[in-house]
Amino acid sequence: MAKIAFILLCHKDPKAIIDQAQRLTAAGDYISIHFDARSPRSDYEMIQAALAENGSVTFARKRVKCGWGEWSLVQGTLHAVEAAVEAFPRATHFYMVSGDCMAIKSAEYAHEFLDDDDKDYIESFDFFESDWIKTGIKEDRLIWRHYFNERTQKGLFYAAMNLQKRLGLKRDVPADIQIMIGSQWWCLRRRTIEWILDFTRKRRDVMRFFSTTWIPDETFFQTLVRHLVPHEEIETRTLTFLMFTDYGMPVTFYNDHYDMLLSQDYLFARKISPDAHELKRRLGALYASDTTDFKISNEGRSLFKFLTGRGRIGQRFGERFWESETTLGRDRELLIIVSKKWHIGKRMLQLLRDKTNIPAIDYLFDEEETVLPDLGGIQATIEKRTRHRRALMRMLFDYYKTDRLAIGMDPGDIELMKDFYTDRSKTRLLEIETDYSDEWILGHAMRVGLAGERTPQEALDRLIPTIRQDFFYESDRIRDEGFLDMHILRENGTSEENAEALAKFLTIPEERALELAQTDGFFSD
Known part of the structure; x- marks a missing residue:
């Protein structure tokens, strides 16, 4: 021994x-x-x-x-x-x-x-x-x-x-x-x-x-x-x-x-x-006891980062000198689709690609693996995309030869949303409001390292409501900003209500918007 x-x-x-x-x-x-x-x-x-x-x-x-x-x-x-x-x-x-x-x-x-x-x-x-x-x-x-x-x-x-x-x-x-x-x-x-x-x-x-x-x-x-x-x-x-x-x-x-x-x-x-x-x-x-059965989940550092991050809300991205006089273009429209459930946000972006002529890009400021065209290296990492965000978006508008472009964002990207809203281009925002079951939140916590297979149940019982409240808080922050042309697609809304929101967001006839709103399994996990 x-x-x-x-x-x-x-x-x-x-x-x-x-x-x-x-x-x-x-x-x-x-x-x-x-x-x-x-x-x-x-x-x-x-x-x-x-x-x-x-x-x-x-x-x-x-x-x-x-x-x-x-x-x-x-x-x-x-x-x-x-x-x-x-x-x-x-x-x-x-x-x-x-x-x-x-x-x-x-x-x-x-x-x-x-x-x-x-x-x-x-x-x-x-x-x-x-x-x-x-x-x-x-x-x-x-x-x-x-x-x-x-x-x-x-x-x-x-x-x-x-x-x-x-x-x-x-x-x-x-x-x-x-x-x-x-x-x-x-x-x-x-x-x-x-x-x-x-x-x-x-x-x-x-x-x-x-x-x-x-x-x-x-x-x-x-x-x-x-x-x-x-x-x-x-x-x-x-x-x-x-x-x-x-x-x-x-x-x-x-x-x-x-x-x-x-x-x-x-x-x-x-x-x-x-x-x-x-x-x-x-x-x-504890040290003097004979206890040997410890449930090791090892999520301490992830939890610390998550919990401290909730209290640090401020200007994450200051304006860079090379961007202070830049714009995406007065005649261009940036359509931002916001969803905490990325798979549902991506589902909407895929519908835009399939059913409209609007180019749509998945969560490019949140996922390194997002497929982007070669733009000379500016698209290589999330850090570069974020640092040169306006230049990146201008290049994407040019690449797709379009004046309308849709992108996906996490609700936590509010500083990016605020920055794009200060641009002289036209910016619209669609938030997809979804329900969060305990099972989904637990899966999310495990994916991002806030919990593990062996996290004690009592710890999960405290963590799940905290994460759910954090989701609601992110949504509240977006709405408190008072963004113009902001629309909400609700999981609990009727097809007609969601069609109205989509029609205004995409500026398309309500008949076409209703077709999108009635997509089978759109909100499924």
Whole structure:
């Protein structure tokens, strides 16, 4: 049976550290603590005194003053790892955690999970080829020597780097290693840890190199594991569930996140709010329990994106300078068909292609696979289509040699609708109003990743009404805009009522509109 030695780097809240150590060791695991040397000595002594009688707790032999992005974080980790290897000869795995982490599975489940797959768990992506780094410097992290902290000594940090550039002091990466990058929250087997410690003693050149790189906690262990361990024994993922906001800040979890956290395919989660006392109590009890039956749906990130997106309604697409004086054409008509059920929207577009002479294009701003003519690359991706939307539409009008063109849109594309309505061309809008059964909403949720095959029923019971309300909200936003020439086709409307709406939208005789409105199975799912 696996036994875990947790490697805890911390710098504050001694009571929370004591509680965490007691929780993790109560299930038979171990913990090795490095408490930042910048923190008060009295806090460290409080932790030592409280855990003195716990034989499953040890401390790093040397405390290091740690700084974000500095080598000191790796040095402190290595001190804690060395203490754990010496103190806990029965530990089979070493798991890196912070004071903000908590288990979201039971110890029994975690032990079985690690026993079932003899691998190291660590994010490990090629430093130069991957897009893991989203912002800030990249290659400069490695090829220049960094002696100052970019966060606290920004002037000195960049002055030193620029001086090295002027003097041509660029250095090479050690020739026999491939630099990797990834999250610092890893879980490694004992053999791997021993190999790493042996490597640190033998390869002083590599240690000197990493000691002056920037943010080495994202590259040091990631590189050494990939260098020392066969690739088939590495699982390129972390076992700690964490998310980031659009602003690059870690998402904090609170009391009402309990069910969502348990359904994720991870063993721990970060960051737990210090004020989430009920969540901490429940997760602490869970780790000590014998529960092993967890329904893993893994939809946490999709749910977070969906729920936060509902509160961010504003100008998604500002006017671009090359479009400020452009128009689709005064004499042209753009017909926008809006339906949340895309298959019904596409059904209407197909009717236009079959029954009228109006060219009709499916959801070109929502589906990458929408068939479009070759327009020189502007049609290649949704991002390009959206960015150059007016230019794209002008080219489509020209391609089809028409003054009337119909397109499909999702109700969530309201900023695009508003933009087209400001054009000097004539814009009409037809919203197809449909019913949403629980079964359809569930299928939609699974298609877009908001739910999975194993999402608990109680979670679905909360999610389905939320999604339904979101659909209604999107529809309300469209109607609140007061678009001119807006018409509604209703699933619950009569053929005559729908024919009237179609006749006005398409400016066709009501007899032809009635033929379209009476299409068999038009609203079927």
